[in-house]
Amino acid sequence: MYLTRFRFNRARRDSRRLLGSPQVMHAAVMASFPQHTDHTRDHARALWRLDTTDNQPVLYIVSPGRPDLTHLVEQAGWPTTDEKWLTRPYGGFLDQLAPGQQWAFRLTANPVHNGRPKDPTADTKRYGHVTVAQQTQWLLQRAERHGFAVVAGASGEPNLMLHHQSTHSFGRRGGDRPVTLRTATYDGVLEVVDPDALRRMLTAGIGHAKAYGCGLMTLAPANAAR
Known part of the structure; x- marks a missing residue:
């Protein structure tokens, strides 16, 4: 890699x-x-x-x-x-990731949920989360399966900051309808729980829209200034 x-x-x-x-x-x-x-x-x-x-x-x-x-x-x-x-x-x-290590992280993701349109006969669709609380919960719900925990700050709340929430709309080659993505960038501090699961996520991504700049988490020393 x-x-x-x-x-x-x-x-x-x-x-x-x-x-x-x-x-x-x-x-x-x-x-x-x-x-x-x-x-x-x-x-x-x-x-x-x-x-x-x-x-x-x-x-x-x-x-x-x-x-x-x-x-x-x-x-x-x-x-x-x-x-x-x-x-x-x-x-x-x-290879050096180990349980208990703490790292600052950055992630731009496409936090979405599945929902059903007003037509009860229609298939479920993906809808972007729009509030900070929803986008925060989206990441926290996925942390355990991907081998990490978001560290709590001094207040007891997750050491996590969201910024650059955006909606992107663009044409897709060969597509007849534009693609619309809602994205958010997360900065925070995590603790390694399961190094193998975390390694898989760091190399395969998290969430949807990976082709369009989402899903890549990078790590830096937890005490490094951004």
């Missing part, structure tokens, strides 16, 4: 095109892998997430194979800098 970081140059026209459409970004990420097994293997797949720090958009990718982001550098990056992108092996870090 590999963890990759790529910084966008906002001044370039293709950056705006990529940053404005999860469908276009998905295609660009998939184009980074020459072989199918580089982005899809048993219990692992290519996951990606966009973060923005100090007005600098950053793409993170976790993948079974090493990506080649030359096309992104040429279209939307910084071709003359030394660090065009950074890729590091991820397996060694994953």
Whole structure:
């Protein structure tokens, strides 16, 4: 497994095109892998997430194979800098996860629930959670099965902050209707409970809409400043 970081140059026209459409970004990420097994293997797949720090958009990718982001550098990056992108092996870090460790985490997810439309004969559909309480509960309900617990803060409430709640609507290639996604970004502190389950989640993702920038959780030392 590999963890990759790529910084966008906002001044370039293709950056705006990529940053404005999860469908276009998905295609660009998939184009980074020459072989199918580089982005899809048993219990692992290519996951990606966009973060923005100090007005600098950053793409993170976790993948079974090493990506080649030359096309992104040429279209939307910084071709003359030394660090065009950074890729590091991820397996060694994953192997070191152990029960009781605490890590700061970030996750952009598509928190949804199944519901039935007003027509009682219609099939159930996925509806995005819209309130902070609903989105928080969505993650807490999934923590145990994915091998972690969200640490409680000084107040006794989960050490968890939600931000960048957004609704995205975009066309899908070959589709006759636009895709609508509701996303939220979670920052918090977790404790490792089941390292194997957590490793599976970190390499396979959590929730729906993984092709569109959701489901990738990354970890950092719990005392590190964001």
